[in-house]
Amino acid sequence: MWRDRKAAGTLARPSLVAIFAPQYRRTTIVTALMFACSYGAAFGAIQHTPRIVPGLAEVRTLPRPQQERVVSAVQSYQEVGGLLGRLALAFLAVRIVSRRGLLRTFQVPGLIIIPLVFLFPATTSLEGLKWGIFAAGFFTVAQFSFWGNYLPRMYPVHLRGTGEGFAANVGGRMVGTSAALLTTTLANYTPGNSPSQKLAYAAAAVAALTYGVGWIASHWLPEPAGEALPEHAGAATGGRPGARGPR
Numbered sequence: 001m002w003r004d005r006k007a008a009g010t011l012a013r014p015s016l017v018a019i020f021a022p023q024y025r026r027t028t029i030v031t032a033l034m035f036a037c038s039y040g041a042a043f044g045a046i047q048h049t050p051r052i053v054p055g056l057a058e059v060r061t062l063p064r065p066q067q068e069r070v071v072s073a074v075q076s077y078q079e080v081g082g083l084l085g086r087l088a089l090a091f092l093a094v095r096i097v098s099r100r101g102l103l104r105t106f107q108v109p110g111l112i113i114i115p116l117v118f119l120f121p122a123t124t125s126l127e128g129l130k131w132g133i134f135a136a137g138f139f140t141v142a143q144f145s146f147w148g149n150y151l152p153r154m155y156p157v158h159l160r161g162t163g164e165g166f167a168a169n170v171g172g173r174m175v176g177t178s179a180a181l182l183t184t185t186l187a188n189y190t191p192g193n194s195p196s197q198k199l200a201y202a203a204a205a206v207a208a209l210t211y212g213v214g215w216i217a218s219h220w221l222p223e224p225a226g227e228a229l230p231e232h233a234g235a236a237t238g239g240r241p242g243a244r245g246p247r
Contacts, residue, residue, distance in 0.1 A: 002157050012158040019155070019163045027154045028163060030220050031147070032171030037214030038143045039176025041110070044183045044206035045118060046136050048199055049074060049129075052118075055196020058126045070126070077130045081137030089142040093149050100221050103146050107218060110139030111211040118204035123197045136207075153224035179206055 005011035019028045050071045053059055059070050085106070096102040114136045121128030147167065155163040183202045190205070192198035 014162045031167040035167045035171035036176035037210040039172040040179035040210035043177045044179025045203040077134040078137035081134035082141030085138040085142030086145045089145040106142045115204040115208040122200040
């Protein structure tokens with residue numbers, strides 16, 4: 001579609017300002033915020049796991065090479081969980097009509113489970129942490145696949161790349177990844193008997209914050225007008241007059 005319009009000279013020019021037009025503004029702002037929360041959970045909690053594992057009692061006394069192998073094993077649980085989360089998202093995407101409902105299928109369990117993972121098994125049990133980080137990968141990584149399914153339905157052809165790029169790069173990579181710094185800063189003030197325990201508690205707080213804000217923001221996430229990709233300006237529901245408000 002893009003190629004044909006470009007060849008015919010009918011393709012409108014993309015514009016950063018255009019994605020903040022009234023019919024797209026809510027979509028642009030809410031998706032950027034929620035993308036930031038997705039990245040915030042990943043970088044503010046999950047990505048700190050390799051620094052947390054060596055502080056566990058079962059790992060602390062091992063030689064460094066063995067510690068590294070244990071860290072790698074824990075990370076493999078997270079990677080497998082993330083892969084299965086993507087597959088689950090693909091399976092459910094064609095079965096759950098509401099995009100909000102689809103996203104909350106992963107948001108709500110993650111909001112409960114992931115902070116608990118970093119509060120308890122991340123400070124007490126290697127085996128528990130393996131399965132906990134599996135769940136963290138499952139519920140968090142699935143959300144990255146969600147945005148690839150959702151965002152193309154919310155912008156017309158000439159703004160599709162601009163809208164997706166703003167959410168992923170400004171919201172996700174520029175804002176969301178800063179949660180890594182928030183966690184390490186917060187670790188200076190959290191309770192705990194060791195640096196890894198303090199970091200785990202900080203990661204729990206950041207996971208709760210990012211998942212909580214993401215869940216609240218989802219109440220304002222516009223639903224697509226339909227399954228077909230919008231071709232023209234105004235075809236998506238994002239903030240257009242008459243679109244339903246938060247549910």
